[in-house]
Amino acid sequence: MAKHEIEGMKELMKRLENMGEESKTITKEVLTEAVQPAKKEIEKNAPSNKYTHPYEKKYGKLKNNIELEWDDKKQQMNITTSDSFWSWFLEFGTKSMKKQPFIEPSYHNTKKEVEQNIIEGVKKRLNLP
Template structure:
């Protein structure tokens, strides 16, 4: 799983923490929107011989582990073959469409997160 680390937005994140429940609501909205943005980029990169794979990319609801909130973007179980495409096999070259989509979306996602946090904080 790839992680997106934001630099330079520590002040915004600190302000979110101070807001308590309202901050958690903003955090949830921001992370889901960011996940959707990553999903869009992955769908654009996905092989489309039948279009099935593009329809099977999902975004989870907000999850928290050890206080860290996140969403995951993943192919559904119906698209189990996505791993074969992403990483390749002994008989097939890798086509890392998920990695490309993630890399292509990073700057847009960072901008979206900053914009949405500021909007949520009324700045």
């Protein structure tokens, strides 16, 4: 999916890196809060049918399967579609199905807000103005 580097974050990240283990906790907390607008936008834009598909009987509605997943090794927050494997068919289409993108447009619609949330969250936890 999309990766994005935030301008002005290098200085903040350097300061975080110098904090050792505490920085991992701060990073996880900040990212968990910061990506909420993107998660909500994806849930709102997730395609939904009027009828209940057999997959939905087993796995639930797509919009209810949007979850945050922390990658401890990469120190990054991922927004996933959990057990809703068919989300990829919707997002990118198939040979016999037109794509119905909802993840990438949601990312672009909330990118600036998430960036601002990250900056504000890091500054707040580092007691910066």
